[in-house]
Amino acid sequence: MKKRRWLFWLIIVLSLGSIFVDLPKKVPVKFEFKNFKIDWQFTRPEINWRLGEFRFYRDLEIKKGIDLAGGTHLVFQSDMSQVEEDDRQAAIEAARDNIEKRVNLFGVSEPIIQTSKVGNDYRLLVELAGITDIDQAITLIGQTAQLDFRELSPEATESATFADFSPTGLTGSDLTKSEVKFDPNTGEPSVGLQFSSEGIKKFSEITGRNVGKPVAIFLDELPVTAPTVQEQITSGDAVINGDFTLDEAKNLVIQLNAGALPVPINLIEQRNIGATLGNDSVQKSVQAGLIGLLMVVIFMGIYYGRLGLIADMALIIYGLLTLALYKLIPITLTLPGIAGFILSVGMAVDANILIFERMKEEIRDGKPVNLAMELGFGRAWDSIRDANVATLITCFILFNPFNWPFLNASGMVRGFALTLGLGVALSLFTGIVVTRTLLRTFLQKEVRKR
Amino acid sequence: MIQWMRFKWLYFLISALFIVPGLISLFANGLRPAIDFTGGSLLEYQFENGVETTQIKSILEDNGYQLGSVQLSGEKNYLLRLAPLDNQEASQIKDVLTQNFSQSLEEVRFETVGPTLGRELLIKTIVAILLAAGFIIGYVTWRFKESKFGVCAILAMFHDTLVLLGAFSLLGYFLKVEVDTLFVTAVLTVLSFSVHDTIVVYDRIRESQKLFPKTSFQDLANKAITETLSRSLNNSLTIIFMLVALFLMGGVTIRWFVAALLIGTVSGTYSSTFNAVPLLVVWDKFQQKRKK
Numbered sequence: 001m002k003k004r005r006w007l008f009w010l011i012i013v014l015s016l017g018s019i020f021v022d023l024p025k026k027v028p029v030k031f032e033f034k035n036f037k038i039d040w041q042f043t044r045p046e047i048n049w050r051l052g053e054f055r056f057y058r059d060l061e062i063k064k065g066i067d068l069a070g071g072t073h074l075v076f077q078s079d080m081s082q083v084e085e086d087d088r089q090a091a092i093e094a095a096r097d098n099i100e101k102r103v104n105l106f107g108v109s110e111p112i113i114q115t116s117k118v119g120n121d122y123r124l125l126v127e128l129a130g131i132t133d134i135d136q137a138i139t140l141i142g143q144t145a146q147l148d149f150r151e152l153s154p155e156a157t158e159s160a161t162f163a164d165f166s167p168t169g170l171t172g173s174d175l176t177k178s179e180v181k182f183d184p185n186t187g188e189p190s191v192g193l194q195f196s197s198e199g200i201k202k203f204s205e206i207t208g209r210n211v212g213k214p215v216a217i218f219l220d221e222l223p224v225t226a227p228t229v230q231e232q233i234t235s236g237d238a239v240i241n242g243d244f245t246l247d248e249a250k251n252l253v254i255q256l257n258a259g260a261l262p263v264p265i266n267l268i269e270q271r272n273i274g275a276t277l278g279n280d281s282v283q284k285s286v287q288a289g290l291i292g293l294l295m296v297v298i299f300m301g302i303y304y305g306r307l308g309l310i311a312d313m314a315l316i317i318y319g320l321l322t323l324a325l326y327k328l329i330p331i332t333l334t335l336p337g338i339a340g341f342i343l344s345v346g347m348a349v350d351a352n353i354l355i356f357e358r359m360k361e362e363i364r365d366g367k368p369v370n371l372a373m374e375l376g377f378g379r380a381w382d383s384i385r386d387a388n389v390a391t392l393i394t395c396f397i398l399f400n401p402f403n404w405p406f407l408n409a410s411g412m413v414r415g416f417a418l419t420l421g422l423g424v425a426l427s428l429f430t431g432i433v434v435t436r437t438l439l440r441t442f443l444q445k446e447v448r449k450r
Numbered sequence: 451m452i453q454w455m456r457f458k459w460l461y462f463l464i465s466a467l468f469i470v471p472g473l474i475s476l477f478a479n480g481l482r483p484a485i486d487f488t489g490g491s492l493l494e495y496q497f498e499n500g501v502e503t504t505q506i507k508s509i510l511e512d513n514g515y516q517l518g519s520v521q522l523s524g525e526k527n528y529l530l531r532l533a534p535l536d537n538q539e540a541s542q543i544k545d546v547l548t549q550n551f552s553q554s555l556e557e558v559r560f561e562t563v564g565p566t567l568g569r570e571l572l573i574k575t576i577v578a579i580l581l582a583a584g585f586i587i588g589y590v591t592w593r594f595k596e597s598k599f600g601v602c603a604i605l606a607m608f609h610d611t612l613v614l615l616g617a618f619s620l621l622g623y624f625l626k627v628e629v630d631t632l633f634v635t636a637v638l639t640v641l642s643f644s645v646h647d648t649i650v651v652y653d654r655i656r657e658s659q660k661l662f663p664k665t666s667f668q669d670l671a672n673k674a675i676t677e678t679l680s681r682s683l684n685n686s687l688t689i690i691f692m693l694v695a696l697f698l699m700g701g702v703t704i705r706w707f708v709a710a711l712l713i714g715t716v717s718g719t720y721s722s723t724f725n726a727v728p729l730l731v732v733w734d735k736f737q738q739k740r741k742k
Contacts, residue, residue: 067703067733075567118570135537237533268564274557276496292695296688303684327522335704336632342696343639343711346689353688354650357681386593387646393585394642397578406680407581408574413635420639 007437015317018324021060047328060327062108064129065334065415066079068282070275071129072137076265078122083263092122094262099124099141101258103434106140112332118405124265129332134272136247143220144264145255147172150216151206162223165216168206171260172187174199177258180249181239189249191240191256200236206233219252278335285338293319293345300349304356310438311352318348318430322423331422338417344423350387351431354380377432384431386426395421454675455668458728465609466726468717475623481615482622484630486671487572489565490518491535493543494558497526501551506530509550515543521626527558534562565637575634582638583607586645594652598733603648606726610644611637614710621706624644632707640714647686647722651678667734671727679723686719694696 023044031038047058055133066073079097080088092115103111103126112127150165174195181192195203206215207229216226219238224242244252297315300308322341326333359376363369398417400407485492505519506528510517518531535543540560548555583604591600614637621627662670693712700708701726 035500075564077564094536135541138537183496267562269562269567270537271559271561273559276556276558281703285696285700285704288695288699291699292692293484295695299684299691305622335701336635336707337699339696339704339708339711343689346692347685350534350685353681353684357677361677379657380614383650386649386653387588390586390645390649391642393580393589394638397582397585398638406574406577408578408631413631416632416635416639431711 007433008441010432011317011437015320018317018320021324021327022320025061058328058330061330062327063330063332064278064282065332065337065412066127066129066271066278067273067335067412068278068333069129069140070273070278071127071131072134072273073271074126074138074141074267075127075269075317076124076126076142077268078124079264079266080120080122084444088122089117090118091262092124093346095265098123098258098261099126101252102140103128103137103442105258106137107252108137114403116403116405122263123268130275132275134270136251138267138270140251140254142265143255145172145252145258145263146220146260147175147216147256149203149206151210152213155380162216164227165218165223165226168202168215170202170206172198172256173259174202175256178253180246180253183241188241189244189246190242191249191252193238193240193245193256195236195238200234203218203236204232204234204240229414282338285335285342289338289342289345291326292342296346300352306442307356307359307439310442311356311435313438314352314430315349317434318427320432322426325422326419331418332415333391333419334412334415336412337419340416341423344427346422348427348430349426351380351384352435353429354384355431355435362382369443373443374437377436381432384428388428391424392421395424428446451669451672452676454672455728455731458731461724462727465721469609469616470610472619473612475619476616479619479623481619481629482626483568484628485531485561485563485568486630487568489534489563489568491532491540491563492559492561493530493532493535493540494523495528495544495547496529496556496558497528497551498555499554500526501528503528505551506547509546510543513546518624527702534564536562543652571631574588575631578634579638579641582641586641590649590652593649594656598730598737599652599656602726602729602733603652605729606648606721607641607644608719609725610640610714610717613638614714617713618710621709627706632704633710636707636710636714639711640718643689643715644718644721646680647718648726650682650721651675651727652730654678654731655727668731671731675723675727680717682723686715689715 023042025044027042027044029038029040029042044060046060047056049056078092080091083091096113096115100111102115103113108128108131110129112125114125116123116125126141128134128137149168149170152164153166153169175193176196177194177197179192181190182188183190210229211231212229214228217224225240226240240252275417293315297312300311300315302308304311322344325331331337355376356381359372362372362375369374395417397407399414399421465621466694503522506520506572507517510530515534518533519529520531523529530543532543540557544555544557586607587600587604590603591597592599618627618629618633622629650672654677655670658665658670665673690712693715697705697708697712
């Protein structure tokens with residue numbers, strides 16, 4: 001009996017905790033009664049715990065996937081023809097780290113960047129939520145950003161073209177920093193470079209032997225500009241004037257600062273979703289979910305009476321817990337993810353229905369209510385467990401947690417599998433523990449009254 | 451007790467009525483694969499004012515674009531399907547349309563899938579379905595210790611898959627509904643639902659087998675159905691409530707995904723009670739005859 005009361009309080013604490021987590025960040029509290037006035041804003045704190053090395057931080061906002069927040073999903077295929085077989089995995093991972101740097105410098109919050117290997121193809125999956133200029137993002141990510149300085153060979157004539165330039169050995173890896181600069185005369189954006197000590201030496205040698213001659217700067221095998229050297233430069237500072245727009249200059253700076261990609265990559269799949277579509281869908285889906293929930297609540301109340309009301313309570317606790325879990329894990333919510341959640345609400349009552357039907361049978365056989373309840377739980381458990389295992393297996397395959405190459409790893413499908421799987425697992429808890437405890441607490445009183 | 455099993459051939463007939471037209475359509479028209487599987491581009495534009503889809507088609511074809519199809523989605527949104535495009539080509543198309551209709555339009559969606567990815571996804575999908583079905587067969591057989599339970603549960607699962615595939619073949623033919631990754635997800639989910647329901651009924655039969663070893667298998671089946679039918683209906687109803695609300699009011703992009711789940715749930719509820727159990731009874735009769 002003591003254990004049960006303990007459980008009852010645990011459920012209450014869990015529910016209250018969930019409500020706290022579920023609340024939006026700011027809740028205005030306004031209240032007026034004659035001379036008594038409250039105008040106060042409740043601000044929910046964030047979670048920020050530290051335990052030695054371990055840090056647990058959650059801002060408790062729901063993360064929206066690209067189909068809800070707008071954004072883009074990109075798949076790049078790497079060209080590994082120039083890379084040794086053994087080095088390919090390392091190369092793709094270096095490329096991922098590099099792209100991550102670029103994207104972070106670009107200012108996208110929480111990008112998802114993953115590598116995947118399918119057959120002999122190495123790929124990069126990039127998901128950027130909430131960005132508007134997708135074209136710019138693609139150029140930013142897709143360019144190898146291999147910068148190199150080239151000089152004319154001594155035998156070149158007046159009519160030399162860019163094809164006559166040969167590499168000097170000075171490349172982007174000799175840079176320590178680059179930044180956007182503006183030409184003091186024209187105001188045009190340009191890119192300022194700062195070389196490392198090794199780079200300063202090389203640059204000084206190159207400019208020294210090429211006074212009066214052009215030195216070309218190539219980006220990804222394409223010439224950007226070819227200024228003529230006026231005098232030897234020993235300071236290690238250089239400026240690229242390349243008719244850049246401001247965005248182009250910014251992109252180049254980001255790419256140079258992040259370093260060159262170790263392998264060239266091509267875009268093979270992209271999905272851009274405008275933010276309007278997403279916002280609209282969220283609102284509609286939430287409305288649909290609430291109406292569906294209301295129908296389930298009413299149905300259970302009518303069909304099962306008092307038992308139904310207890311199931312409804314358990315269902316609402318279930319909803320609160322699930323939402324809190326989404327924020328705590330945190331889960332990136334997609335539209336199929338919302339569908340998965342809504343579906344799991346429909347399924348969550350199943351455990352209750354199984355139990356109630358069993359109870360009814362026991363009561364029909366003439367057993368007292370509290371005994372019928374305990375028997376009902378015991379008998380229903382086997383079915384509940386077996387039935388849900390199948391759904392959990394399917395969710396596992398759909399979610400593909402180990403990134404098995406022979407299975408799909410699409411964000412949409414994963415979102416659905418994750419919310420449905422979590423929902424099923426959690427519904428086992430609410431169905432068995434919460435409903436049971438609530439039933440015991442409320443029915444026990446009734447039995448005693450009699 | 452209601453003699454459910456007396457009408458077992460009627461149940462099979464009802465199933466056939468739903469499966470056969472879909473199956474015919476499946477052989478005649480197949481399914482309409484989305485760009486997920488074929489590769490290609492999908493563009494969705496929101497216009498300020500409605501225009502004719504035929505107009506869009508002729509304008510783009512005059513400008514040298516190979517247009518797969520144009521479709522109205524919602525009120526002023528148009529879905530264009532084309533061969534794979536890059537970003538530049540996509541913005542060119544937008545410019546062409548903006549000029550010709552002299553109104554501004556918003557790019558709501560732009561998706562491009564390379565052709566090799568499509569083929570890959572198809573293979574992955576088949577692997578996923580086989581894997582899920584394999585696991586579920588294994589689990590059911592292990593739980594019930596008798597292969598006839600496992601096999602019959604799987605047959606009921608096939609029933610639901612066929613209903614769903616047939617329905618989407620018909621929907622594809624009449625409403626141009628496409629089959630994409632989410633549809634596959636729906637199929638897999640429906641499979642697990644179907645088994646979910648079947649397991650509950652089978653659990654009853656097994657339990658009664660132990661309690662009343664002398665009762666005939668047919669009577670045990672009747673008893674199990676009587677005992678589980680209201681639970682099965684109630685549970686499906688709650689799921690159907692949620693799905694109908696989502697289908698009618700939820701976002702456009704997941705409408706057909708929800709429809710697939712809905713069709714599957716209804717079919718799954720029917721097949722668990724009225725296919726999986728009668729099949730078991732037929733199997734048992736066959737076994738008894740062979741023993742004699």
